[in-house]
Amino acid sequence: xxxxxxxxxSKRFGDAxxxxxxxxxxxxxxxxxxxxxxxxxxxxxxxVVAGLTDPDSGRVLIDGQDMTRxxxxxxxxxxxxxxxxxxxxxxxxxxxxxxLQQLKLPREEIxxxxxxxxDLVGLMERATVRPRVLSGGQRQRVALARALIMExxxxxxxEPMSAxxxxxxxxxxxxxxxxxxxxxxxxxxxxxxxxxxxxxxxxIAVMQEGRFLQVGTPLEVYNRPANRAVAxxxxxxxxxxxxxxxxxxxxxxxxxxxxxxxxxxxxxxxxVTARARILAVRLLGSIVRxxxxxxxxxxxxxxxxxxxxxxxxxxxxxxxxxxxxxxRHLKD
Amino acid sequence: xxxxVVVTFVALVQILxxxxxxxxxxxxxxxxxILPTGYTWRWVEQLLHDPRFTVxxxxxxxxxxxxLVIATCVSVPAVLAAHCYLPRLDRWLAxxxxxxxxxxxxxxxxxxxxxxxGNYGVVLTGTPWILLLGYVPLGVAFFYVxxxxxxxxxxxxxxxxxxxxxxxxxxxxxxxxxxxxxxxxFVVGIVMNFSLAVxxxxxxxxxxxxxxxxxxxxxxxxxxxxxxxxxxxITAYFLIVAIATSVLLTVSGRQxxxx
Numbered sequence: 001x002x003x004x005x006x007x008x009x010s011k012r013f014g015d016a017x018x019x020x021x022x023x024x025x026x027x028x029x030x031x032x033x034x035x036x037x038x039x040x041x042x043x044x045x046x047x048v049v050a051g052l053t054d055p056d057s058g059r060v061l062i063d064g065q066d067m068t069r070x071x072x073x074x075x076x077x078x079x080x081x082x083x084x085x086x087x088x089x090x091x092x093x094x095x096x097x098x099x100l101q102q103l104k105l106p107r108e109e110i111x112x113x114x115x116x117x118x119d120l121v122g123l124m125e126r127a128t129v130r131p132r133v134l135s136g137g138q139r140q141r142v143a144l145a146r147a148l149i150m151e152x153x154x155x156x157x158x159e160p161m162s163a164x165x166x167x168x169x170x171x172x173x174x175x176x177x178x179x180x181x182x183x184x185x186x187x188x189x190x191x192x193x194x195x196x197x198x199x200x201x202x203x204i205a206v207m208q209e210g211r212f213l214q215v216g217t218p219l220e221v222y223n224r225p226a227n228r229a230v231a232x233x234x235x236x237x238x239x240x241x242x243x244x245x246x247x248x249x250x251x252x253x254x255x256x257x258x259x260x261x262x263x264x265x266x267x268x269x270x271x272v273t274a275r276a277r278i279l280a281v282r283l284l285g286s287i288v289r290x291x292x293x294x295x296x297x298x299x300x301x302x303x304x305x306x307x308x309x310x311x312x313x314x315x316x317x318x319x320x321x322x323x324x325x326x327x328r329h330l331k332d
Numbered sequence: 333x334x335x336x337v338v339v340t341f342v343a344l345v346q347i348l349x350x351x352x353x354x355x356x357x358x359x360x361x362x363x364x365x366i367l368p369t370g371y372t373w374r375w376v377e378q379l380l381h382d383p384r385f386t387v388x389x390x391x392x393x394x395x396x397x398x399x400l401v402i403a404t405c406v407s408v409p410a411v412l413a414a415h416c417y418l419p420r421l422d423r424w425l426a427x428x429x430x431x432x433x434x435x436x437x438x439x440x441x442x443x444x445x446x447x448x449x450g451n452y453g454v455v456l457t458g459t460p461w462i463l464l465l466g467y468v469p470l471g472v473a474f475f476y477v478x479x480x481x482x483x484x485x486x487x488x489x490x491x492x493x494x495x496x497x498x499x500x501x502x503x504x505x506x507x508x509x510x511x512x513x514x515x516x517x518f519v520v521g522i523v524m525n526f527s528l529a530v531x532x533x534x535x536x537x538x539x540x541x542x543x544x545x546x547x548x549x550x551x552x553x554x555x556x557x558x559x560x561x562x563x564x565x566i567t568a569y570f571l572i573v574a575i576a577t578s579v580l581l582t583v584s585g586r587q588x589x590x591x
Contacts, residue, residue, distance in 0.1 A: 051496075102498060
């Protein structure tokens with residue numbers, strides 16, 4: 001049985017339909033990531049789950065209880081906001097204690113829980129400073145600690161890492177995953193970053209224009225995209241329409257093909273093959289991305305950045321091949 | 333170096349009239365010379381023994397602090413409520429707070445007299461209440477403008493939402509988070525309100541006049557007599573404003589740091 005269930009949820013703002021008849025089930029202890037382009041309705045959906053926005057219709061069930069009209073404080077949730085929403089006049093420790101004080105817990109218990117949480121997120125030395133002197137990453141950890149200290153049944157994240165630079169984002173992702181492993185909370189994480197979704201999520205719900213295009217594990221969504229939109233958004237696939245397939249590979253197909261960049265192999269002739277010209281070679285850290293052109297169609301090819309690999313010059317003609325099992329046929 | 337010269341020059345230009353008035357308050361005679369020819373406490377003693385002086389100080393303090401309390405109670409919740417919950421109303425409030433300054437003082441005073449003369453069932457003419465309530469609309473702008481500037485820099489909706497999820501009422505978030513954050517604007521509002529009420533003459537003269545003489549009305553009376561006595565009164569006025577402002581700033585500053 002799922003821990004969070006969204007049933008037939010709909011929301012409109014004036015004439016704009018944000019989402020309609022949305023269903024989603026999140027099992028207990030799972031980090032579900034809502035991923036989609038800006039304006040697809042993912043933040044509004046998160047706010048509906050949080051109780052900060054009322055749905056027009058449908059139900060929100062948390063731990064089996066209907067929470068559709070319950071105020072946020074009765075839902076047993078925690079939330080990490082996009083811009084953290086830390087209280088600037090309170091110290092880090094006071095920010096963490098704020099929620100516990102509302103529960104009228106004894107001072108000693110509050111002090112102990114704050115200390116334990118500061119220890120957990122590695123901010124013990126920053127307990128007495130105010131948020132304005134913290135770095136972006138530290139603020140994010142305070143925001144996370146402030147949500148976690150309430151021991152919520154469900155933790156919501158509204159693009160919490162969008163304002164951070166890549167290096168800090170990577171570190172925080174790892175820290176978030178560690179905390180989730182240790183504490184086992186159920187999470188709903190909103191992001192527009194596909195890579196972040198694949199790394200953090202146990203379950204991924206790809207959203208576009210107010211509907212779910214695909215819900216599944218990261219591997220399912222990445223390896224078996226349900227349609228063109230998911231393929232283009234999540235996997236950075238090469239998506240070829242039937243006329244392009246005919247031009248590039250000389251094969252007829254009624255469905256579009258989705259091919260991962262890493263499935264395109266240069267200098268091999270096993271599977272479907274073609275001759276391509278190299279347009280550009282870019283280094284993406286451990287990956288080398290080669291942009292190819294075949295019969296007016298551009299393809300991306302990713303290969304491991306091996307130190308012993310021979311770099312092929314731009315403009316060179318090469319043969320490329322794709323194994324048939326690496327081609328995903330898309331009907332939609 | 334040049335900075336200090338400029339700052340010193342500006343400070344001197346600003347403070348020189350105050351020093352001149354203070355010197356005149358203790359001068360035996362001052363005409364045709366840079367400094368007084370002699371000094372005396374006679375004028376100070378004379379004014380301190382004048383019963384009108386203590387009454388005027390008392391009246392000014394009652395009116396100033398009274399207007400300050402009412403303006404604070406009316407303005408601060410209104411500014412916060414409009415900003416947090418009624419953004420549409422906020423635009424109207426912005427126009428409304430400057431309205432008293434768009435109307436000539438005499439017109440507003442006549443309006444207040446008609447309003448509180450019993451035409452609408454409320455009779456306040458001749459009492460300090462009419463002056464007190466007359467100052468309140470003037471003082472709202474002094475809270476609205478600086479507090480609104482502070483509020484614009486804060487994500488208040490996010491604070492309220494974060495508070496709700498943490499189990500706090502909106503009132504608790506406003507009291508513990510938003511209000512301390514807008515404290516600088518609030519302090520400016522308090523000081524400006526107090527200064528306005530304690531130094532105002534036009535409304536005081538038109539609305540209450542001799543029936544409730546304030547420091548400014550006494551100054552007007554003394555202006556036709558001894559210049560030395562008037563200087564003592566003005567110096568006393570400066571001291572009262574300086575002390576009251578310092579107290580307000582200290583108290584507000586402490587609250588700000590405590591928050």
